[in-house]
Amino acid sequence: MQHPSPPSGPPSAPSSGPPPGPLACRAPELAVIVPTYNESENVAEIVRRVALALEGVDWELIFVDDDSPDETWRRVRALGREDRRVRVLQRVGRRGLSSACIEGMLSTSAPYLAVIDGDLQHDETRLGVMLDRLRGGDLDIVVGSRYTDGGGVGDWDARRQTMSRLAGAIGRALIRVDLKDPMSGFFMLRADLLQTCVRNLSGVGYKILLDIFASCPTPPRFAEVPYEFRLRSAGESKLDKAVLWEYLLMLLQKVLGPVIPIRFIAFSLIGGLGVLVHLAVLWLLHRAAGFDFLTGQSAATLVAMTSNFFLNNLLTYRDMRLRGRALIWGWISFTLACSVGALANVGIATYLFQADSSWVLSAVAGILVGAVWNYAVTAVYTWRKPKGG
Ligand code: GDD
Numbered sequence: 360m361q362h363p364s365p366p367s368g369p370p371s372a373p374s375s376g377p378p379p380g381p382l383a384c385r386a387p388e389l390a391v392i393v394p395t396y397n398e399s400e401n402v403a404e405i406v407r408r409v410a411l412a413l414e415g416v417d418w419e420l421i422f423v424d425d426d427s428p429d430e431t432w433r434r435v436r437a438l439g440r441e442d443r444r445v446r447v448l449q450r451v452g453r454r455g456l457s458s459a460c461i462e463g464m465l466s467t468s469a470p471y472l473a474v475i476d477g478d479l480q481h482d483e484t485r486l487g488v489m490l491d492r493l494r495g496g497d498l499d500i501v502v503g504s505r506y507t508d509g510g511g512v513g514d515w516d517a518r519r520q521t522m523s524r525l526a527g528a529i530g531r532a533l534i535r536v537d538l539k540d541p542m543s544g545f546f547m548l549r550a551d552l553l554q555t556c557v558r559n560l561s562g563v564g565y566k567i568l569l570d571i572f573a574s575c576p577t578p579p580r581f582a583e584v585p586y587e588f589r590l591r592s593a594g595e596s597k598l599d600k601a602v603l604w605e606y607l608l609m610l611l612q613k614v615l616g617p618v619i620p621i622r623f624i625a626f627s628l629i630g631g632l633g634v635l636v637h638l639a640v641l642w643l644l645h646r647a648a649g650f651d652f653l654t655g656q657s658a659a660t661l662v663a664m665t666s667n668f669f670l671n672n673l674l675t676y677r678d679m680r681l682r683g684r685a686l687i688w689g690w691i692s693f694t695l696a697c698s699v700g701a702l703a704n705v706g707i708a709t710y711l712f713q714a715d716s717s718w719v720l721s722a723v724a725g726i727l728v729g730a731v732w733n734y735a736v737t738a739v740y741t742w743r744k745p746k747g748g
């Protein structure tokens with residue numbers, strides 16, 4: 360179905376302006392965003408099923424692929440050559456489900472946006488119902504729900520079910536909305552709702568829906584549409600233990616407010632852990648093994664810095680993790696930066712203490728300055744953004 364309209368005219372005024380050129384054609388009504396990482400086995404089937412489910416609807420399908428090693432992006436481009444409604448946003452040197460969904464949603468002019476997994480686990484036949492509900496005009500977002508009547512989680516084991524429900528309950532408490540399935544990765548919304556919250560989104564981790572609800576200035580009008588979560592037939596889940604950590608970070612950021620960068624929160628949590636590591640090593644060497652204090656303190660500092668480096672590399676900078684040779688250089692630059700940070704810490708604390716501040720206040724000020732320094736310097740020198748990214 361093609362609607363003639365001027366190439367650059369506003370979609371609301373299709374009849375004004377110069378006559379359409381041969382290629383002019385209005386933006387689709389619905390953009391379906393499919394985040395993918397190693398889903399090359401599934402993309403052709405997704406396209407087939409979505410096309411079937413959305414017969415009679417003017418749609419486009421946008422895969423957001425993080426440069427998958429299995430070349431999912433190549434498969435999608437091949438499909439796009441046959442059908443221009445299918446395209447791929449290939450992100451190089453980037454990872455992350457939430458940010459993929461956000462960038463996909465921002466890459467289209469369609470007034471309605473859907474997000475659906477690329478592994479066929481979500482029920483695409485519900486897309487039509489979801490669109491009808493939105494077209495009604497009194498809703499901003501429709502959520503595919505596993506936990507309303509008629510929905511389900513298929514064959515999940517008891518552990519994953521409990522985890523999912525627990526995470527859902529925490530999420531519900533955070534957004535103070537009675538959404539039965541706040542962890543859902545399957546939903547459809549009005550593009551103008553996204554615009555009201557896009558600058559507040561944390562964009563970290565898996566929980567894009569929760570992020571949207573938590574970031575809207577006024578609570579969105581929502582409804583839930585039940586669906587049954589399907590078995591994965593090809594490829595494997597990317598949801599691993601770090602997902603929990605990312606979830607924790609996202610919750611923390613929503614509580615602390617958007618001004619504090621989420622990576623700084625992660626960096627500080629790991630830094631706190633580093634203090635414990637430091638004390639443990641010092642105790643072992645100095646108290647238990649009888650080394651002198653200076654030796655113990657020096658070794659403890661090095662061990663704590665090293666464990667901080669590896670934890671930050673694994674968790675804080677998970678999406679730009681250093682490997683191989685880069686890992687060694689990273690460790691060296693991290694250690695250097697943090698040594699300067701430690702000097703600044705001690706310098707400022709001593710200065711304040713001598714200027715008659717209380718010992719606690721002096722220490723906290725020193726730690727704060729050291730932490731911000733370490734974070735800022737390592738963000739630039741240790742975990743450099745990939746070229747062009
Ligand atoms: N672009 C991109 N980048 N896509 C990703 C990434 C990433 O880093 N990680 C995962 N994906 C894609 C997968 O290829 C898949 O299409 C979809 O996101 C969901 O990933 P899965 O790894 O299959 O997640 P799941 O099935 O374990 O988790 C599902 O259930 C969760 C609720 O329990 C998803 O629907 C989640 O969105 C949902 O929150």
Ligand code: MN
Nearest residue numbers: 476478480596
């Ligand atoms: Mn899945």
